[in-house]
Amino acid sequence: MTGPSAGGLPMAVALPGLPARVRIHEVGARDGLQNEKSVVPTEVKAEFIHRLAGAGLTTIEATSFVHPKWVPQLADAERLFPLLGDLPDIALPVLVPNARGLERALALGARRVAVFGSATESFARANLNRSVAGSLAMFAPVVARARAEGLHVRGYLSMCFGDPWEGAVPVARVAEVAKELLDLGCDELSLGDTIGVATPGHVAALLTELTGRGVAVDAIGVHFHDTYGQALANTLVALQHGVTTVDASAGGLGGCPFAKSATGNLATEDLVWMLDGLGIDTGVDLGRLTATSRWLAGRLGRPSPSRTVRALSPEQAQSPSSEE
Structure with a gap:
């Protein structure tokens, strides 16, 4: 059989030792769009988020309250x-x-x-214009105030597997900074493979190091980029280690404006296809999600980079859809 099963879904065959449910932390509207050269209208962003919610995603990162000078694409946070x-x-x-x-x-x-x-120090300087220690000191009152206001706080940690200036990042170093970030009071930690160089053994080593230092696996999320085609393999290893929160971007959009070698995030459709095939519940309707990414691709004027979107929408390999 060369195509998907009836209904456009894979046959579900479970593997032992995997979680029954995974929460997808959808980052397309923020991380996915932040590097777009042309400013996406606020109304399109709002409809994108509504369509993602309609597809069953329950955690959708909306925007960033960064200074407009640094990320002009997200200058409309107060309007959105x-x-x-x-x-x-x-x-x-x-x-x-x-x-x-x-x-x-x-x-x-x-x-x-x-x-x-x-x-890493190099990326902390490039992204935040301060050292790792200085950035943690800046975050401390932010996290404390947010917690005092009853907010849930996530801590992103970038360059967990490799850095374009420093190369491979020692596992112990990453675990040390991760623990410090959690100790500030973050409820959740997202481990970022910002330039997409992680491989499964490296992922396993970092998760083992973190849990060995007392970090609860249910406080860990993973955020993989697919630069070398390793994102799904890395995700599977994370699931085998008990991780149940996975970041992904609808249509595979995204990159990092401060790390030039960073390419797209793991596509949410590709992730859902794999999880559906493993019999893991996400609550996401793959058909509606794929239609959403086709719709956005039409607004952006180019095909979606997601392999699953392309496989389920072969006409889009020729021209982006303007589907309503």
Whole structure:
């Protein structure tokens, strides 16, 4: 059989030792769009998020309250967030780089925030213009204030597997910074393979190191980029180690504007295809999700890079859809 089974879904065949359910932390509207050269209209972003929610995603990262100078694509955070008020049952995390960003998020009623740190000195300087220790010191009052306000706080840790300036990053170093970030009071830690160089053994080694230092596996999420085609293999290893939160970007959009070798995130459709095939519940309707990515590809004027979107939408390999 050369194509998908009836209904456009894989046959479900479980593997032992995997979780029954995975929560997908959808990052397409923030991480996916932040590197787009042309500014995406606020109304398109809002509809994108509504369509993602309609496909069954329950955690959708909405935007970032970073200074517009640094990420012009997300300069409309104050206009966008109120347009999502009719999604009360959807978690809508926002990135807050500093105390000012947190104040802006609080003013709009955000209930979930994230800070973005680095495991390496080079990227901390490039992204935050300060050392790793200096960035943690900056985050400390932000996390404390957010927790005092009753907010859920996620800590992103970038460059966990490799750095374009420093090369391979020692596992012990990453675990040390990760533990410090959690000790600030973060509820959750997302391990970022920012330039996509991780391989399964490396992922296993880092997760083993973290749990050996007392980090609860249910506080860990993984955020893989597919630069070398390793994102799904790395995700499977993370699942085998008990991780149940996986970051992904609808249509495989995204990259990092401060790390030039970073390419697209793991495509949410590719992730859902694998999880459906393993019999793991996500609550996501793959057909509706694929249609959403086709719709956005039409708005962006190019085909989706997701392999699953392309496989289920062969016509899009020729021209992006403008499907309504």
